[in-house]
Amino acid sequence: MPELPEVETVRRGLAPAMEGARLARLELNRPDLRFPLPENFAEAVAGRRIVSLGRRAKYLLIDLENDLTVIAHLGMSGSFRIEDETLGEFHHSRSKDGKHDHVIFHLEREERLVKVIYxxxxxxxxxHLSKRSELDLYPAFAELGPEPTGNALDADYLATRFAGKAQPLKSTLLDQKVIAGLGNIYVCEALWRSHLSPERAAGTIVTKTGKPNKELLLLNESIREVIADAIAAGGSSLRDHIQTDGSLGYFQHSFSVYDQEGKPCRTAGCGGTVARITQAGRSTFYCPSCQK
DNA sequence: AGCGAGCCCTGCAGGC
DNA sequence: TGCCTGCAGGGCTCGC
Incomplete structure (x- = not known):
């Protein structure tokens, strides 16, 4: 599920339930996820009011009162759902018996009890836990690249990062230190929109004077557009994406190249066929006819 | 230093 | 029906 647009969609879905609520209790059903959960996690957060929900790259930030932030990363298969006890069980979770419900935020707002389940x-x-005032010191944030939203990302910056690089565009764009929040899907989609081969060396779209060439200008626009479009669409709709309101994900749009191996390329007049290759151990989908 | 490979873990689809 | 293999949105760590 979660690249930047999906995490942003989760943030927006959770915000109405969480912001302003009191985190009455944290229920931990195991001591670790990928890493051990923070020391005294439940004790540290219990009783605090949730000030706001934020996001950095693919990280969800739950800001609590008194300078404490829960940093949550959904990995490949993480999802949140909301259960509002006053509204009953309106959702149909894939995990019937609560299997893999690892962390449960018990919230109180006015007289209502709401559970937010990870x-x-x-x-x-x-x-992880961090003081809000020390978030910049969180190791993964220290070297994170700019967000591909708003005006944080620009072609001149990308030119400085790409200059002299022999690394393929695909893996360069997946590097969170170059751009924050892109993942396998949106890198493939942005390269397709740019008509650039994922195998092109990053340094080949920078001029001798270190400026972006036309291809890099287009790539910069494509990245920003593909992310903006995906956020506008409410995150992508992959098979197992569970909306935070508890409803099942749905399949309404398919991607132009991601997971489209063997299908006709959608570029007007191209006539090519989407191919799949492996780069740095991960699938890349692209059209060899129009991506050069 | 800058790469890619291996690995963490569970679930699911497809082939036989 | 079942068993096997391969693959999945990420990112850390370790080699070359």
Whole structure:
């Protein structure tokens, strides 16, 4: 599920339930996810009011009163769902018996009790605690690249990062230190929109003077657009994406190239066929006819 | 230093 | 029906 647009969708889905609520109790059903959960996690957060929900790259940030933030990463298979006891069981979770419900936030708002449940079959997700005032010191944030939203990302910056690089565009764009929040799907989609081969060396779209060439200008626009479009669409709709309101994910749009191996390329007039290759151990989907 | 490979873990789809 | 293999949105760590 979770690249930047999906995490942003989760944040927006959880915010109405969580912001302003009191975190009455944290229920931990195991001591670890990918990493051990924070020392005294439940004790540290219990009783605090939730000030706001934020996001950095693919990390969800739960800001609590008195300068404490829960940093949550959903890994590959993490999801949240909301159970509002006053509304009953309106959702149909895939995990019927609560299997893989690892962390449960018990919230109180006015007289209502609400549970926000973190489920993660593969346990590639993790949670850490940080003082809000020291978030920049969190190791993963220290070297994180700019967000591909708003105006934080620009082509001149990318040119400085790409210059002289022999590394393929695909793995360069997956590097969170270059751009924060892109994952396998949106890298494939952005390269397709840019008509750039995922195998092109990053350094080949920078001029001799270290400026972005036309291809890099287009790539920069494509990255920003593909992310903006995905956020607008409410995150992508993969098979097992569970909306935070508890409803099952749905399949409404498919991607242009991701998971489209063997299908006709959608570029107007191209006539090519989407191919799949492996780069750095992960699948890349692209059209060899129009991505050069 | 800058890469890619291996690995963490469970579930699911497809082939036989 | 079942067993096997391969693959999955990420990212840390370790080699070359």
């Amino acid at each position: 489920n993660d079959p593969r346990r590639f997700g993790f949670m």
